[in-house]
Amino acid sequence: MLFLIALIVIFIAVVQWRAAAREATTMRDYPPQGRLIDVDGTPVHVLIEGSGPDLVLLHGASGNLRDWTLDFVDRVSGRYRVIMFDRPGLGHTGRLRGKSGAWNAAFETPAEQAELLQKAAAIVGIERPVVVGHSFGGAVAMAWALNAPRDTGAVVMLGAVSNPWPGTLGWTYTMLGSAWGGALVVPVLSAFVPQSYVDASVETIFAPQPAPDGYAAHVGAGLVLRRESMRANAQQVNHLRPHIVKMSKRYESLSMPFEIVHGDADTIVPLAVHSVPLSQQVAGANLTVLEGIGHMPQHARPDAVEDAIDRAAARAGLR
Structure with missing residues (x-):
């Protein structure tokens, strides 16, 4: 019995050591690209490029603002002041007070995330922005618009979550989003998930298109494999649906311009479940439906996304 206990203790120590070592390497290789703003005790990572009307870019689940800096920001920073945020718990933005901890299953709701980022936006002087949300970031973009309809110039949704979906998200999110999964399973994954699995996951997100050359290395996929980020991501996704149900009942109140871009080959956030209903609710x-395009239109069809942003800005009187 004592031998078994000793083995368990040794295993836990090795797991935590290896996870911490991988996190240290990731933080060394992927430091903040922008600056950290203190918002009520929470550090918020913001990167600002360009000049012109304000354009806010919100990344999806398992991501960070580096998704925009591979090449998309270069396409729009010549005519917009582009403000990119890491969402709470991801990239270099911290978690909200009371949400962190190995055994803590608390999570940041879309409304809480939007409120945090809106406070950061006020600090950097954002005015009536066009708010772009990709995937999970779309839920935060919707919360942003609902939180501050008069101060939101327009909304652009990219393969974005907006409406309740049937069924569940699967056992992995349920497990990793629980208190015991976050405390016991997440450190093991953080310590031992191989790069081959990360690369395969990236390709799945882009399917049926291939991931751009160098994407995984640029975005810093290891950032979401950090223990606290993995917990935050799983908890936020696992508990998202009830908040989408509540928010979707208020969409008809929104009157700012909306542009919705969605690929009809997107199997991660299906067009018929999310964007088709949203187009009828607002x-x-x-x-704009992109034929044959999957879940990453900002990479697969950046021209269509640029056009949608320009239309939204023009309709809002910002250009």
Whole structure:
């Protein structure tokens, strides 16, 4: 019995050591690209490029603002002041007070995330922005608009979560989003998930298109494999649906310009479940369906995304 206990203790120590070592390497290789702003005790990572009307870019689940800096920001920074945020718990933005900890299953709701980022936006002087949300970031973009409809110039949704979906997200999110999964399973994954699995996951996200050359290395996939980030991501995704249900009942109140871009080959956030209903819930919303495009339109069809942003800005009187 004592021998078994000793083995368990040794295993836990090795797991935590290896996870910490991998995290240290990731933080060395992927430091903040922008600056950290203190918002009520939470560090918020913001990167600002360009000049012009304000354009806010919100990344999806398992991501960070580096998703925009591979090449997309270069396409729009010549005519917009582009403000990119890491969402809470991801990239270099911290978790909200009371949400962190190995055994803590608390999570940041879309409304809480939007409120935090709006406070950061006020600090850097953002005014009536066009808010772009990709995937999970779309839920935060919707919360942003609902939180501050008069101060939101327009919204652009990219393969974005907006409406309740049938069924569940699967056992992995349920497990990793629980208190015991976050405390016991997450450190093991953080310590031992191989790069081959990360690369395969990236390809799955881009399917049926291939991931751009160098994408995984640029975005710093290891950032989401850090223990606290992995917990934050799983908890936020696992508990998202009830908040989407509540928010979706208020979409008809929104009157700012909406541009919706969605690939019809997106199997991660299906077009028919999310963007088609949203186009009918928001008066005047314009839906652009991209034939054969998957979940990453900002990379697969950046021209269509640029056009949607320009239309939204023009409709809002910002250009």
